[in-house]
Amino acid sequence: QSVLTQPPSVSGAPGQRVTISCTGSSSNIGAGYDVHWYQQLPGTAPKLLIYGNSNRPSGVPDRFSGSKSGTSASLAITGLRAEDEADYYCQSYDSSLSAFWVFGGGTKLTVL
Amino acid sequence: EVQLVQSGAEVKKPGESLRISCKGSGYSFTSYWIAWVRQMPGKGLEWMGKIYPSDSDTNYSPSFQGHVTISADRSISTAYLQWSSLKASDTAMYYCARLVGAASFSWFDPWGQGTLVTVSS
Numbered sequence: 066q067s068v069l070t071q072p073p074s075v076s077g078a079p080g081q082r083v084t085i086s087c088t089g090s091s092s093n094i095g096a097g098y099d100v101h102w103y104q105q106l107p108g109t110a111p112k113l114l115i116y117g118n119s120n121r122p123s124g125v126p127d128r129f130s131g132s133k134s135g136t137s138a139s140l141a142i143t144g145l146r147a148e149d150e151a152d153y154y155c156q157s158y159d160s161s162l163s164a165f166w167v168f169g170g171g172t173k174l175t176v177l
Numbered sequence: 178e179v180q181l182v183q184s185g186a187e188v189k190k191p192g193e194s195l196r197i198s199c200k201g202s203g204y205s206f207t208s209y210w211i212a213w214v215r216q217m218p219g220k221g222l223e224w225m226g227k228i229y230p231s232d233s234d235t236n237y238s239p240s241f242q243g244h245v246t247i248s249a250d251r252s253i254s255t256a257y258l259q260w261s262s263l264k265a266s267d268t269a270m271y272y273c274a275r276l277v278g279a280a281s282f283s284w285f286d287p288w289g290q291g292t293l294v295t296v297s298s
Contacts, residue, residue: 098282099282101285103222109290110272111285111288112287112288113286116278116286154222156222156284158282158283162239165236165238165281166212166276166285167224168221168222169221
């Protein structure tokens with residue numbers, strides 16, 4: 066069981082908008098720690114998508130955006146494209162004894 | 178270009194030892210923490226631990242403390258993850274990644290390409 070909770074799967078048609086939620090607690094997201102997002106295309110290593118809750122690294126399209134509120138965060142993808150089909154993971158820091166850098170369980174995005 | 182290049186896939190038997198590597202280039206290797214992340218087959222990402230190559234200061238996730246050892250050789254910009262006695266449950270893809278940002282607000286970027294470790298009798 067992951068410290069951060071994500072839906073196992075989401076789907077959308079090309080051109081649509083989808084959101085992926087990431088729910089934490091008072092020892093991680095709710096404590097004010099930043100949330101970061103990664104995209105893992107099939108058979109490849111994870112790649113940084115969003116850092117510091119809402120910042121995009123150079124080269125990441127502005128179709129991807131992140132937000133954070135309270136004990137949760139969200140990743141939004143607009144103008145869905147076939148190449149967005151991948152697993153998406155949120156990550157934060159947890160101040161309890163369970164771990165320090167923690168990930169969500171991952172969300173499989175299917176482009177219909 | 179900042180890059181982390183990992184060693185190749187390994188097939189081992191239970192009880193054997195193993196060390197995999199992660200070589201950094203394109204940046205000051207001693208100025209950033211290097212973390213190791215496990216991904217078991219069909220599963221999510223788990224942070225295992227991290228090392229600061231400048232002084233080899235190391236932190237482990239409680240889930241991995243005592244099961245693996247993280248080390249680094251700053252003279253060749255390489256970090257290592259090692260096991261003294263592998264188990265079948267160690268079968269997984271292992272990634273190294275650079276930690277960027279301020280302390281507990283940091284993120285992983287870039288990632289190595291991954292090293293697949295298979296443990297089977």
